[in-house]
Every structure is written in structure tokens, then in C-alpha cells.
Amino acid sequence: MDLKIALAQINFTVGDVSGNAEKIIKAIADAKNEHADIILFPELALCGYPPLDLVLENEFVAENRIKINKIAEKTKDIVAIVGYVRKHDGKYWNAVAIIQDGKIIDHVHKINLPTYDVFDELRYFSYVNNPLPVNVVIKRRSYKLGVEICEDLWDDRYETKVTRELVKKGAEIILNASASPFRVSKIKERIAIIREKVNESNVPFVYTNLIGGQDELIFDGNSFALDNEGKFAAYMPASKEAIGYCEFKDGKAVNVLSDPQPNIIEDLRAALLLGIKDYFYKSGFKDAVIGLSGGIDSALVAALATDALGADHVYGFAMPSKFSSDHSLKDAEQLAKNLGIHFDTISVEPMYESFLSSLEKQFAGTSFGLAEENLQARVRGTILMSLANKKNALVLTTGNKTEIALGYCTLYGDMCGALGPISDLNKLDVYGLSRYINEQYGYDAIPQNTIDKMPSAELAEDQYDPFDYDIVSPLVDDLLINKPIEELIEETKDPELVHRIMHMIRITEYKRWQAAPGLRVTSKAFGQGRKMPLVNHFK
């Protein structure tokens, strides 16, 4: 088993079949220049992942067929393994084409089709439980390649153990084309499971993962290869586009790399930056508008946006009301200065008063409450959207996972925006990442006072967040992954709290139905991966 393999960790764009095809053709040429025998692309490289309901459009599937044939024409003297949506036998397949010498010589179809969380591949694709190695001749030697697609590796919940079957049927190497979305520490799980497969099979394993942001999902790359002894033959950067290479002689890495030491928090930061950047650039926007409250959430979002888009493309606005404390405005201003972003202050008072006066008749005889609190948030949301419309920019929402879960946010108010960069980070993660960013900068870009002060929405007098985040943030996370209630009661010793928090999550589903997409960085984010009924009387 002597092969040199290219791992094409490329940032494709969903739907851009032509553009992706060009990138694929160029990568094939590059790999040929480097004398690679095989180039392995990520899952559904040609159309981007996940294509969702585009798969139901005839024109889209036809375009996949046309372009895969075009790629085949341009492929000589190398084996290219290219993912695309294939219509065959009247059904749709999550496929890879095995291309050699200008021809598609074989196809492999994904067998284990994930249909949980953000994945719904059984909505689109068929499968057959019959893994077979691909026969190719490279440099006059014939090889059996064990080609599989993403979830085929993660066979725990499936009947068919694809990797094992492939090896049993003679595969000398496993080549996995993946689109595995980022989440914190996922890289460790990937290394662990692939090492396990190598230990079991004693064949090398090459894993190319997609890179790039797609709506809520961030594909972090981190492609790698292990040789038949489980040693690293390649390890590619997190959240960066690149083509990597690995070379095997008798199944052993020609260059053995030392085991990588993933930096969990740096990987998180890099993933968020990639997610922001790609959402903006792939949507045709360069500039972000952010409401700066002086609090930690908006400060972190501003810092991330600055790193993702550049300080000159970030517009921060403080929008104080009579309930805002002095330090709010000061902290917001200091943050903007530290980051070097645009900054202005627009008081919400005139609009707020104008609404109250127009609503006087309708509000007569009622006391200050939810309507008035929300109104302030909605005036702010409207200001930010007006500014974004005028500047052709996108508003970033600043809610974190804990407060979004508890409904501690206003629809059409602070929930206004195109993307929620930290909507899957709980309040403790927000503090942790903020401190890390300050460390990286080497000074307190996010003002220390912002980190130290008590969190408050400042929508009413003397209002502070009524939660002990040290307890509530992890509790919310656990409830969202359906950790059994009795275990949580055991852990917190506070059944009333557990039930109250669960209840708050339940009764605020309607807000999240209308929330902006948010970047997913855990195994259970809000958004497409969580489908809760709005009308729901389960207690």
C-alpha cells in the first residue's frame, strides 16, 4: 500500500455548483503537481453541504450531473473522489464519484444517513446496506479502496458497520469524505473514533472534512490521516482552507507527525470567526451593526465581529435610556475605542416617549410593565435595523444561549438581526471566551468593568438578571440535551429550580421560532436542530 493522498479541505458554497466545480478542478491540478495518487474531497463537495431542499429541485440535480461530468473530463493521471447529489434509478443519493483518467469509474453511496439534530438526510436520500470497496489501478498496481461518506464512520447507532465491512471485503485503506460540523471538542471525538477503527482494522484512514460556514453550521476542517499503526500522517488546520498531503509506504506514514494538541478555546474562537465571516461574505455583506449595551454579550460579539470582518467594518451603537447606568455608556464607548470600531450614541428616549404618548389612551390606567420594557428593546432593534438598511450592513444579535433559553430577550427587539454569533454559548462560556480574547490581545479589549459587573438588561429601575448563572447555565444546557430531570434534581438539590427553568424554556419556544440563525457550537443548539411544538402542554 504505497500511496500519496491529497486532502482537499476546501471552502465550498452551498448551491454554487459552477464555482465549486472550478475549485475542485483547480485542486485536482494542484494535487497532480504534487504527484498525489488520490485526491479526496469532502462530502457533497460539488454542491456544498447541506443542500437541504435544493435536492428537490430538478435543475439543481441536473447541474450536479453536468458538472461532475465536466470535472471528470479534466481529471487525468490521478484518482479524484468527489461528492455530489446523484439521481440514479429514480432515487437520490448522497454520492461520491470515483474519477480516473477522464471517466467516472465507480460510485459510492452514503449508507448511514443521519436524521437527528440538524441532520435530515432520510428526507432526501436513499441507501443500500451493502458497503463495497472500490477497485482502482494506480501505477499498475491494483488497489481496493474503502471509500465511505461521513456518518458511515459514526456507526454506533446504525446496523451497518461500514468501515468494518469494507475492511472485511478487502479495503486496504479507508477514505472518508466528511462534512462534520464543528462543536467544542468534536475534534477529539473524531480522532478517538478513527483511531479505534485503525486499531481494529490495521489499515490507514484518511479523513477529509469540509471547511466553511453555512448558516448555523460551521465546518471546521481539521482533516487528518492516520497510518495503519494509528500514527498521524497528516493533520490540517482548524477553520482554514488548504490542501494537505499524506504518504504511505506499506501502510505506514512516510512522515510521522506528532499527535496534535487541539486548543479547545482557540478552536472555538476560530470557528466563530469563520462562521461570521462566511455568513457575511457568502451573503454579499461586509459590514456589521451591533448594539453595545456595555454588557458582556454585546462586547464579545463586537470583539468577534472585529476579528472576523475588520474594525472598519463594525459599527457599534450605544442606545441608552433613562434606565441605563452611567457605566453602561462608558463601558460601551471604551470597548469601541479598544477595538477601533465605529461608535455612536443614540438615545432611545425620544422614540420611547413618542410611543408612550401615542399609546397614552390605550395604556391609560395601566402600570409600567412588560409592554414598556419590550418597547425600549424594540426601539433599539428598529434603530439598528434602520442603520443596517441604510449602510447595507447586517445586524448581529448578541443573545447568549442561557438567556435565549429562558426567554430573557425581546422578539423584534434585541432579537433583531441576521445572525447570532454567541447564541449557542452559555453565559459562562461567554465570560470564558471574553477572558481568553483579552489574554490573546494582551490587554483588556473587553473592559474589565464589563466582565466584573452584575449582568442587567436595564429595561427597568434596579433590574439585574435574576439568575445565578453558575448554576443556571449548565442546568439549561443539560435540560436541552434531555438529561433526565431526576438526575438534575439530584445534582442541584433544587427541584423547584429545575422545574422552574424547564417551564421557562417551554413557555418561550415561540420566541425562538422567530429567532435569527445562530452559530452552532454544541451538540444541541437552538435552530434547525431542535424541533419543539409551540402549543405544548407537557409538564
Next chain:
Amino acid sequence: MDLKIALAQINFTVGDVSGNAEKIIKAIADAKNEHADIILFPELALCGYPPLDLVLENEFVAENRIKINKIAEKTKDIVAIVGYVRKHDGKYWNAVAIIQDGKIIDHVHKINLPTYDVFDELRYFSYVNNPLPVNVVIKRRSYKLGVEICEDLWDDRYETKVTRELVKKGAEIILNASASPFRVSKIKERIAIIREKVNESNVPFVYTNLIGGQDELIFDGNSFALDNEGKFAAYMPASKEAIGYCEFKDGKAVNVLSDPQPNIIEDLRAALLLGIKDYFYKSGFKDAVIGLSGGIDSALVAALATDALGADHVYGFAMPSKFSSDHSLKDAEQLAKNLGIHFDTISVEPMYESFLSSLEKQFAGTSFGLAEENLQARVRGTILMSLANKKNALVLTTGNKTEIALGYCTLYGDMCGALGPISDLNKLDVYGLSRYINEQYGYDAIPQNTIDKMPSAELAEDQYDPFDYDIVSPLVDDLLINKPIEELIEETKDPELVHRIMHMIRITEYKRWQAAPGLRVTSKAFGQGRKMPLVNHFK
């Protein structure tokens, strides 16, 4: 085959396992009083349909188990067929329990699990392709019952033809427990397919369908039974809760009913009223707030809300700006008077001017455009939300399918609201239903001028909707069901229009991501049944 069967067309609530169990126990008692031999409940009667990610909660599944056993205890001298979520063999099943004499004597699991459009049952449930009749003894005679669940009937796209298999294996009658959501003319399809099954099998077919609104979905009931000659043995009302009965002697209906003549537009109206009513009442609200523009969409929504909730529970607000025509205010006022709903006028001008003045510095040197148009809509949205918050009411959005598709609506503006009653009706449907409602009322409740005038958003001078709805509305509908582009070009003879409309749908996906839930009345509505990427470069 001599049996009397009760069809329990009951309005269950998702998650209300206890309450649903009580309703089931009461229905069983009623059916026993009527000397029914069997009572057939809808799909997942015990937990409500669709339970979505509640299925992933241990406590929910446990509650299903506890309550199905409780129901069993209370069931004597009748066979009850009750749907629930069952955990068995470590897997989850969309099941019915066959209950007799205080015991669960058998289970049937759904085989064809729909996973398309709004359905995602493969996300939750397992299946085995082995349909088997249930053996029961009733009045000392043993019967083979062909019990199946909803999609098992609609076997076109599935390998397993459940009905056929059941009859082949001796089933003397088919009992189908369904949760089939309403869409226009769906009742005709149901009758046609069941008649086809009866013609093929020569056994009677009893079909109990769920009734009630659940978020976007409306279950319309319309349960019925055909005898072994395809004659109607029962036919139950659309969109009303009831228990119906059918009696067979030697497989023939004891009382043959004449074939029903569904009233398509009345069924649509009834379904929408049910959808509104259940969304409000099941969420604990009684009152609706609606912005009345004087246009046809808001007029129709107000009329529907009035019929669903009662005139005293509907609050209409006209919110004119300087761009509003005189007739807008007059028509809105007239409508409110005709319907007898609350009405008030709140000019948006003071708030609009207040925003412009606070944004003066930022807007300096720019001309009137999108930001200013959206701003008016957002001031209106904020007014309505403030009123709803104060009155503990829900805002109804008034967008129709055509304008939502084209993005002719403002996020956080006219898109503010809890529910979109007409978001799946295209502009022509809106006119049709409005005329029908006036006919039913016997006078022009919706003012004739509202029906006759040219549609306009009135967000700028002399602005009229730039679409010929006679062409564009059906074109949009066809594009949403993925009718091939070439056919649409053939039909319209206007390739530029087809591509332009398609492009408008594509670039406005981000708005619909954050849209309120809307009542689904066609085979392809926006919302959970349509999953398009936001970043999408497919042309």
C-alpha cells in the same frame, strides 16, 4: 363481519398526556353506552400529533406508558385502539395499543414513516416491514382486524403496501388511525385512495382522523368509513370534534349514507378558523390585535379572527402615515364597524419623525429608500406588539403567501406576530375567500372598495404592488412545489419573469427563517415543511 365501530374524532393537545387520557377514557365510556364494539382513536391520540422533539424526553415517553396503562384499566367490554409513543426494545415506535377488557392485548407499529414536507418521523421512530392483522374476540366471534396508522394507507412511495398485506393475511376490516393535516381538497384524495383500497380488498375501511390546530398544522377531522362495497357507512364533519358511529353486517353498512359533497372553500374557511382558535386557546390567549391597512389581506384576517374568537376579542388598529391614502383609513374603519370589532387609529408619524430626527446624523446625505420604508413598517409592528403586550393578546400577521414568497414584507415590521392565518393563501385565494365570506355574511363585511382597489403597501409616494397577481400568484405556488422551470417558461412565455420571481424567492429566504408560524393549507407552505439554505448561490 358484524361490528359497530366508533370513530373518535377528538381534539387532543400536544403534550397534554393527562388531559388527553381523560378525553380518551370519556370517549370510551360514551362509545360503550352506544354499544360500539370497537372505538378507533386518531394517530398518537394520547400525546397529540406531532409531538416532535418531546419524543426525545424520557419523562414524556414514561408519561405515555403510564397513561396508556391507566386507560387500559378503565376499558371493559369494548376494544379501544389508542395511539401513543411507545418505547420498546430500546427503540421508539409510533404505536397503537389494542386494548380489551382492561388489558393491552396487542400493539401495532406504524410502518411507513413519512419524512418529507412537515413530516420527519424517521427522526424519531423505528419500523419493521411486517404488517400483521390483530386477532380479537368480540361477542364470542374471533376477528382479524387490519389496524394501520395514517401513512400506512398512503403507500405510493413506500415498499410495503400495508393495506394489501393486511388483507392478504386475513384482515376482515381496515382500521386506520390518522393524523392527516388539512389542505385544500385533501378530503377528495382521502376518499379516492380509501375507495381504491376497498375496491381492491373488498373489506370495509374505517378512517379516524385527528381534529384540531397544532401550530402550523390544522387537522380537519373529516373521518369516515366505507363498507365493503365502497359505500359510506359514516361521514363526520370537517373541523368539528365528535364521536361518530358506523355499523356493518356482513361487511355491509347497516345505514348507507349518500356520498358527501365537500364544500372546498367552506372547508378552507372552517380549517382556518379552527387553526386560529386552537392556537389562541391552547396557548392561553383570547384576544387578537391586528393592524388594519384598509387593504384586502388585513381585512380578511380580521374577518377570520372575528369568526374564530368573537368580535369582542378582536382589536383592529389603523396606523396611517403621510403616505396613506384617505380611503385606507376609511376602509379600515368601515371594516371594523362591519365586523363589530374594537377599533382605534394611531398615526405612525410622531414616532417615524422621532426616529428620523434621532437618526439624522447617520442618515445625512442619503435619500429616502428602503430604510425609511421599513422604518414605517417597524413602527407599526412595535405599536401592535406594545398593544398586545399590554392587553395580553396576540398579534396576527396579515401577509399572504405571494408577498411572503417575494419578500414583499418587512422583518420586525408587518411580519411581527404570533400567527399568520393567511400566510399559505396566495393573493388570488385571498380575494376568493374574501368574496366568499361576504357572500356568507350576506353583505359586504369586507368593504367592496377594499376588494376593488389596487393593492399597495403605501410606504412611499404612489406606490402600488408591482405584480400582476393573476400571473405571479400561481407562478409562485408552482415554483414552491418545484414545478420544472422549463414548464413554467412554456406556460408563461416569459422566461425573464420566471427567473426574476425565482430569484426573488431565493434572496428573501432570510426573512422567512424568522417569520411567525403560518397556517398550512396547501401541499407546500412556508415554515417547518420547507428547508432552504439561507446562503445559497444556486441560480
